[in-house]
Amino acid sequence: MFGPVWCARGCRATEKRPGLRDAILRGASTRSIIVLASISDLEERLAAQGYVADRGLAVSLFLALRLRRPLFLEGEAGVGKTALAAALAGALGTELIRLQCYEGLDISHAVYEWDYARQLLELRILDATESLSREQARRELYSETFLLKRPLLQAIDASRTHAAVLLIDEIDRADDEFEGYLLELLGEFQITIPELGTVRAGEPPLVILTSNRTREVHDALKRRCLYQWIDYPSFDKEMAIIRRRIPAAPGRLAQEVTALVQQVRHLELYKVPGVSETLDWVAALVALDRTSLDADVVEDTLGVLLKAKEDIEVLRGQLGGMLERTARAGTS
DSSP states (O other), rough: OOOOOOOOOTTTOHHHHHHHHHHHHTTTTTTTOOBBHHHHHHHHHEEEEEEEOOOHHHHHHHHHHHHHHEEEEEEOOSSSHHHHHHHHHHHHTTOOEEEEEEOOOOHHTTEEEEHHHHHHHHHHEEEEEEESSSSHHHHHHGGGEEEEHHHHHHHTHHHOSOEEEEEETTGGOOOOOHHHHHHHHHHHHHEEETTTTTOOSSHHHHHHEEEEOSSOHHHHHHHTTTEEEEOOOOHHHHHHHHHHHHHTTTTHHHHHHHHHHHTTSSSSOOOOOOOOHHHHHHHHHHHOOOSSSOHHHHTTHHHHHOOOOOHHHHHHHHHHHHHHHHHHHHHO
């Protein structure tokens, strides 16, 4: 009904579902299966990797695992889309394969290309020995021996004994043509190579696509995926992330930084700081042995939080009032 199931060892969920348990046992001899007992189990495993996922995101990710559907994540830069793929790979004990998208990305960089230098050398050897006919030489030259596998082909390699996490990062930066090429992969977990034929995944990867929404991604691609929007975190969630990722940060410092960043995100800025900038700022302040915020240290470290001169000027103009509100929040 669902396709292969990702699980975690020690799962008791199969004890209540004999049909699922039997399906897992039938496949045990041919495939490596990781069992996830529940959505809560997934949340705990992500938390152990330092990733704090809210319930909606955890449900979407759990369903993507169970249904073997790609998960399409949208949200502003720095809210944790890319980090989720890395955390998931760590939680499942599998490999992360990342394809970074950009304008002009083509098949030779994303999928495969032929090792022309080795093919040419082999051709000269075959020509010198006259050991093969033209048709035999063609089959020899266009074999997997001379195939350079790029991220997408690596992810569906038929020789895989366990599924990987495939991250297609910032798909909105790629061209429309590349989106079209992905449809076969996302729909069937296969890729057609003209010289070899169709390559099908033995262990289909869990695919996570991310977008910063710099342009709209076509509906045909979205229909093949489950969808989840990741927003900027609430105060409590951002505090939890800081505690997980930078446990050495003093409690007062973490609280004041979070309160100030939450205010900064309501300003009219060119680039609103994401969670990654919050973590960078806390780490910088810890490195400076700070235990709390004041106007001087904020002024000295604004370049860690903000990445545009205009944004820094905007914050400087309102910093006094924002620090006062941060202090009041810390004492309330």
